[in-house]
Amino acid sequence: MILDVWWSSLAAADRDLLAMLDAGERARVESLERPADRGRSLISAAMLRAAVAAHLGIAPADVVVDRTCAECGGPHGAPRIVSDGTPVPSVSVSHSGLLAVVALVERGPVGVDVQRLGDLADPAEGIGWATREALFKAGTPAPGDVAVHELRPPLPGYVAVAVAPAESDGAPRITHWPRPIRG
Template sequence: MAVEVWWSSLAAADRDLLGILDATERARIESLDRPADRGRSLLGAALLRVAVASHLGLAPAEVVVDRTCNECGGPHGAPRILSPGMPAPWVSVSHSGVLAVVALSPHGPVGVDVQRLSDLTDPRAGRDWVRREALLKAGTAAPEMERAVTSPVPVQTDATAHELRPPLSGYVAALVTLAPADTELVIRHWPPAQG
């Protein structure tokens, strides 16, 4: 089975998407001060549900997302899909600027990161930044790597890193997965282009 990467932009962040989210997700979005942060959070949460729904053959509102923090138990941890009766995919979400990306893998942990280069102190370090973040999200980087923000990050031997091509210039993105190196990457865009 393929690893899926789903892209979207803030242009898709319509308030109607709140209807597919659960109460915890809606409260999290409403708690954010800045409209741009609310839009990115809405888009990331909705895109995650759309991607998983497509993968599992469900409606987006039927997807159960658990964001329980492993450290404090609050509802702000990395997303995990709960899917009783069928195998749930591993997922990762990232957003920056006007882009959001979701990665979905049936093979095991996955990490994805996108970054707008103009938001970095040193845009030349962007590729290392997103690769490090993707490694951390996939759980494949050593804890000491969290402190090494701009240094190159080695990939754990059973992990595969991919440089992704964001749909807009001025961004960098990376994907790390424990899928076999020859696993197909399927790139999707949401909403699909009309035409």
């Protein structure tokens, strides 16, 4: 099984991407006060659609994303791709600073976390922190069930980790979206 990792940067945030989103995603982007928060929310939602659409061979706008929060039922939970009966991939999304990342596998647990080291009280803890977050987002799987992938973020000053099914132990397949990211 291949672990797909998609990266984007805030430099890609463009109003045109709003057309890819559904009404709930647009409302979420437009509700955010700070431009950087809006940009991160926009590129994360748009890239998730682009990654799933590429995997399924459909249009990004036809991807159905459910963000129902498991705790309170609000629309801010971890994204889950809704199936119309055909198999859909497992996904996870993270963003920090200038970067957003999507991890996608055909099925099974997946979690991804990116951290800007400058945001952490102790940057030396960055990998450990990102690993814990990625494991949590993957649903806290049993250690033998998953592979932990230390990712190489496309900008300096970041760490990132993805957790995916144990059979994904090859190198992740990396995509920069919508264009190469240069540090």
